[in-house]
Structures are given as structure tokens and as C-alpha cells.
Amino acid sequence: MSELILVIFEYIFLSYAILIVIHYLVLAIIALFELRKVVRENKLAQYKSLMVSERVPLVSIVAPAFNEEKTIVENINGLLHLRYSKYEIIVVNDGSTDETLQTAIDAFDLVKVDFALDSVLDYKPIRGIYRSNQETYANLIIVDKENGGKSDALNAGISIAKGQYFMTIDVDTIIDPYVIQYLIKPFFEYTDTKVIATGGTIRVANSCEFRKGHLLNVNIPENFLARFQVLEYNRAFLLSRLAWKKLNGMVLISGALGMFDRDLVLKCGGYSTETVGEDMELIIRMRRYMYDRDEKHKVILVPHPMSWTEVPEDWRIFGRQRSRWTRGLIDCLITHRRMWFNPRYKVVGLFSMPTVILYEWFAPVIQILGIFYFTYLVIIDHVNWPFFLVLLLFVYLFGIAFSTWALLCDHFAYHQYKSTKHIVRLLIIAWIEAFTFNLINSFFSLKGNFEYFFKKNRSDWGKMSRTGFVTIKKP
Template sequence: MYSFLFYLILEILGVIFLVLSFSVIVVYLTVMILSVLEMRDHLRKNRFIDFNDIITSPIAPGVSILAPAFNEGKSIVQNVKSLLSLHYGKTEVIIINDGSRDDTLERLIHAFELKKTRFAYEEKINTKTVRGIYKSKNRSYVKLIVIDKENGGKADALNAGINISSLEILACIDVDCILSQDAISKMVRPFMEETNRKVIAVGGVIGIANNCDVTDGTVTTYRVPSSLFGRFQVIEYFRAFLMGRMAWTRINGLMLISGAFGFFKRELVVEVGGYFTKTVGEDMELVVRMRRYMEERKIPYKVGFIPDPLCWTEVPEDEKTLSKQRNRWIRGSIETLQLHQEIRLNPSYGVLGMLSYPYWSLFEKMAPVLETLGMLYTLVLIVIGDFSAFYFIAIFLVMYLLTILVSSFSILYEQIAFNNYKDRKDLNRLIMTILIEPFLVHPKVVWWGLRGHWDFIKGKGGWGQMIRHGFKKSEDKKNLESTLTS
């Protein structure tokens, strides 16, 4: 009896894993097709747009740039100068000093001639105590506002910035990111061009600046990182942004806008209560909550995405820091999906409930668990002597070739659309990384995902420390000193 049940369970599991394997193939081929169509339309549209018209247009929306800062003393002044120099007329730059324990605030006060002021605002979103609001005595920095507050984390800092902000669009960024000079004009375009739907948020591509040359806050020479983990993330970001998010934008199913570079309608963000401070996935959670708000009120809306490389950041290249980042990402995904279980397979929420939520649950949240179960299933078959080498090799080759195909197409998209990596050696390194990633990197990613699930079950929270080494300056080729960010 027990033997019969055991083999019956194995048969059922075999069918489930076979269905899942073919589902992965169908899903990724569909994603490739949708992203090609969306990229084609985006490139066609851009041929006829002069973004200088947006900068000078009297109807262009104002943009409040919100940048939380925690222990950024070594680089904060240069980062703020870079934000103040962006090519867009109607902006304000709001730096939120989130209880830094170094000299971040002192450096800002000295560099920008700041003075504590009585600043009238309505605290529509509850935050940690704001200790002071600073404005510059120098008219050259009239757009700059600095908030000093008790430490409450990134989400709480952004909420404080939202309370102070006064313009229509919120640009929520990481203070150490590098933005292209035309980043704002390109990101606000979707808010202006839609007539039948309300654009509630727009995301953008995050580029990897490791090993690139940076001059005066601008990436001047593009190179792939020298480490395997760095190159893996270049490919991963291509897949995620140029394929995944482009495809979801095509069907208006985007659930995530990167917290490092996202634009939002201020009035809606305030209406839904701002960022949720009890999750490490506050960026994803906010987008889902905004979408739920619109769906429940039957208001036509869109979450847009711009595939142009407009924002560059440094990614972790050491295994310890990268594992903490991926652990946090999976915990944030689990928390968001649990907070919004009501939309799961609920036709009232349209694409969000019927496609986006199930996809994210199965192919993002549960991916490391399912892959591990598949390996354990294979080991059990080997032990009991019911293992088909032909079947295993066939499935493995199909999945391996699919991985290479998807990654190769993502690099092809970048080369056709933007061609930032012009050195053939860089492309050869990326192709080599594609071939070895499934064997050397992917197993680690799966393990980090499992650890994230386990940490979530244990109730572990927090961001952990992210070690950055600074961007490479083209004039001296030397790394900046290491800094710690929250």
C-alpha cells in the first residue's frame, strides 16, 4: 500500500515538473515576442520626438526629486550637485538625511550654504520626527531642500520627502545613482502623452556603472565589470529591464518599478498612504497598492516603462553582499504578495490579478523552491533506479539552450537599441558569462533565494549593509573610498 502511494506521488510530481518545464518555455518565448514588439514601437516613437520641447513646454509637469541619504558623507556633495545640474526646468531636489551617523548633514550645510528654516507643510503621511528643514542662502541652490530626520529607513525617508514635496511628479531615486542629463524629460513624457488613461507611474532601466568611467556625474566610457558576479548582473539587468519589464508594459501588467529610479503621480501616492515602512520591498508594494486603488475604482490607468539607459548605479561584486541583496529581494516579494493576496486570480483586477500576480508567485517567488524540489525529485529517481538519463538530458539541454537564447536576445536588444558596449572584448566576456552562468552563478542564486524564504519564515527583517566602492573617475582611474549605505 505504502509502496503504491509512494510511486503514485512520484508519478504526479513527474507530471507537475514536466508541465512546469514547458510552462517556463512558453512564458519566456512569449516574453521575448512581447518585448520585441514594445521595443520596436518605442524606437519608432523616439524618432519623431525632440525632448528639448518637453523641457521648454509650459505644460510639462513639475518634478520633485526625492533622494534619501544615510551615511553618505564622502560623496553626498558631488551627488547633490549632479542632481541640481539635470536638464529640466521645473524641479526641486529634496535630500532626506535619514539620521546619518557621519557628517552627511554637516557637509551639505557647508557646501550649499544651508540655513535651518521654518518650512510650512502638511504631514499627510506619518513619519519619524523631522528635526529640521534646510534651504540655501545662495540663490544658485534655490531648488534644493534638505530634510534632517530621525532614522526610519528608506521608505520612511521617502515619505518625509513626499510630505515636503510640492510638484506633480515624484522622482524617487537612490542618492548615489548617476542620472543622464535628459533623464527627467524622457521619464515625464509618458505622463504627458496618454489621453485615454491616467499614467500613475513610470519606471526606467538601471544600468551598471562598475568599471565604467564617470566624469562630472556622467558615464563617459562603458565597460562590463571585471568580476563574474558583476558581468552576471549586467546580463540579468538586460533580461529584467529590456525583456521582462518591456513585455509586461506591453500588456500593462508591470508590478515592479525599481526603487533606485521610479517616477510616480504625487497625488495618488499621497492618496494611497505613501510607502509602506514594514516591508523591505517597499518599491514593489507601492506599485501594487497604487494599481489596486485604480482597479477597484475602475479608473483607466497605465504603468509605463522607458527602456533608455538613464540611470546608472554600482552593484555588489562580492558574494557576501550580493547574497544579502538577493535575500532581501525575495523577502520583499513574499511580503508584497502576502499583503495583497486578495488580487490573486481575481478577475476584478484584470491583468494584475489574472496574469501578473500568478506569474510573480510562481516564476519569481517560488522559483528557488521549485528548482530545489526538482533536483531532489531527480535524486530520488536515481536512488530507486527509476531514472531515465535520456529524459533528464533532453530536458536539461532544452532549458539550458532556452537560457542562452533569452540572455543572448537581451544583449542583442541592448546593442540594437543603444550600443553602449562598443568594445568587442566586452561582448565576448558577456557571451562567455552567458555560457557558464547556469553552472557557476545560478545555483548560488537559487540558494540565496532559499535562504530568503527561510529568513522570511523566521521573521528576519531589515536591509543589511551594502558596501560600495564608488565609481571609476576617467581623469584619474582611481576608486573612491568605500562607504556604507543603509
């Protein structure tokens, strides 16, 4: 390889490293000011009126479930005790092969009922709809249908929903009792623009303690893989997504927790069943729909800790999840490629999507290529060691600083991890993740790239499993 080519590669990798540092530094600064504003406004908010008022709109909660017998009762119990006056719960059993349906029937005294169905959305046939014999569970509906995947199950639930707004959650997610109030409030706050969707932050539930679907104690996961994901989720929600919310450039509401304008979702055709990135694809399609009609709109992230989900503790399951996320990401970007660098789509087209392409889609590819390139330089004894070590140290320390910044923001804003021991353990993870978790995560993302372009069934979710929540029984 000629000297010129080596120099070109070095400048490419150096420029990319500098751009990443600048990108995340800017996001961190924007997120800090936005977090301060949100926390201050949240202290002044009057949520009690939303809890007791009969004038608030009906909200439909749609929760797809597939083979969730270990957590189904715990999660439904949590949904039944939300602090909001008008809501219905629609749990969609998407052709589970375990005892998910029977477990719910036994726990909530459910019986099959007749139900009128009229929908513009397509989904697999419904086998039965169940309601409870007990008045306590009058707002609970269980839909049993043939397996069609998460998007298909969501479309079935949205079709049955009666609310002006619907909230989607993963059935393996424990949510705050005030979650509906937090998510619906932004829909009424803006008079000059339309809020089309709101999302909440997702926290790691592993090793936390729960009772009847409610969080009792926040703990650091005992499993090291889950600990890495605590840092990752903190950075994603409290820094990156919060900054994009401020810039009105959000292109993703996590499928684990989000609220949507039902009429707009129906106009856009509901969730796509052709991708495993259905949550991101819907938001992009909704924004594209609004931009094409020159309608001002916003997608809002509410950073308050309001949902807790079980993350993978097994590397194989983790790998399937990250490969799926990458395939979904690429599919969404390619599907909506007309929006790339298109000024018609404003911040989303000019900044959000190019940023996702450069720092999320391409990042693992460039990282792995960089490793191979460095290995080649070592073999031919062409490494500029002083330059390399300075650059490596700079990027490494910046990564630690970024993670520490996210932890400090979370600690001072929400104080979820109250023990000093918890903070110290997470800081230790921040120091070692660059040479462990990040490399393995990049490998799985690279695998997702390969599967998207070369695997026939790129919509395959892969087998997932749950260990269940740590449940504390009432003494």
C-alpha cells in the same frame, strides 16, 4: 518512494520547465515588438520643448540617503544639471551614522533654515532642513531626520515636495541629464487613460567612468558577480518588464528610478513602512485603488538607458540584498492576496500576480527541490539519463538564448556596450551563469523565504556597503 510518486514528480518538474520556457518565449517576442515601437517613437519625440518650456509642471526629486558619504556629492552634482526647466531636489538624510550630512553641507555650502511642514503622511521626526547660500544650488533641499528606513524617508520627502509629480531615485544612482523628460512624457501622451507612474531601466554602473555625476564611459564590470548582474538587469528590463508594460500588467517600478502622480500617492497613503518591498507594494496598492474605482490607468516603463547604479560585488552583501528582495516580494503578494486570480483586477489580477507567484516566488523553491529530487534519484539509481540530459540541455540552451536575445536587443536598440570585447565577455557569462550565479541566487531567494516565515524581524534590510563610483577628474 513508489513508482507512481516518482512519475508524478517527474511530470511536475517537466511541466514546470515547459511552462517557464513558454512564458519567457512569449515575453521575449512581445518585448521585441514593443522595443522596436518605443525606439522608433523616441527618434521622433520632441524633447527640446520640455527642456525650455516654462509651462511644464514642477517635478520634485526625492532621494533617500543612508550612510552614502562616498557617493553623495557625485549624485547631487548629477541631479543639479538635469535638462528640465522646473524641478526641485530633496535629499533625505535618514539618520546616517557616517559623514553623509556633513559632506553635503561642506560641498554645497548648506545652512539650516525654517520650513513649514504640513503632511498627511507619517514619518520619523525631522531634525533640520538645509538650503544652500549659493544661488547655483537654489533648488537643492537637504532634509535631516531620524532613521526610519527608506519608506519613511520617502514619505518625508514627498510631504515636503511641491511638485505635481515626484521622482524617486536611490542616491547611489547616476542618472541621464534628460531623465525627467523621458519619464514625464508618458503622463501627457494618453488622453483616454491615466498614467499613474513611470519607471526607467536600471543599468550596472560598476567599472563605468563618471565625472560630476555624469556618465563618461560604459565598461563591463571587472568583478564577475557584477557581470552576472549586467545580464540579469538586461533581461529584467528589456524583456520581462517591457513585455508587461505592453500588456498593461506591470506591478513594479524599481525604487532606484520612478516617477509618480503625487496626489494619487497621497490618497493611497504613501509608502508602506511595514515592508522592505515598498516599491512594488506601492504600485500594487495604486493599481488596486484605481481598479476598485473602475478608473482606467497605466504604469509605463521607459526602456531608454537613463540610470546607472552600483550593484553588490561581495557575495555576502549580494545575499542580503536578494534575501531582502524575496521577503519584500512575498510580503507584497500576501498583503494583496485578494487580487490573486480576481477578474476585477484584470491583467494584474489574472496574469501578472499569478505569474510572479509561479515564476519568481516559487521558482527558487522548485529549483532547489528539483536538485534534491535528482540527487535522490541518483542515489537509488533511478535516473532516466537520456531523458534527463535532453531536458537539461534544452533548458540550458534556452537560458543562453534568452540572455543572448536580451543582449542583442540592447545592442541594436541602444548600443551601450560598443566594444566587441564587451559583448563577448557578457556572452561568456551567459554560458556559465546557469551553473553558478543562478544556483547561488536561488539559494539566497530560498533563504529569503525562510526568513520571511520564520524570522521575527523580517523587515530587516541587512548591512550594505558601497565602493563608490569610478570618478574621472577633469584634465
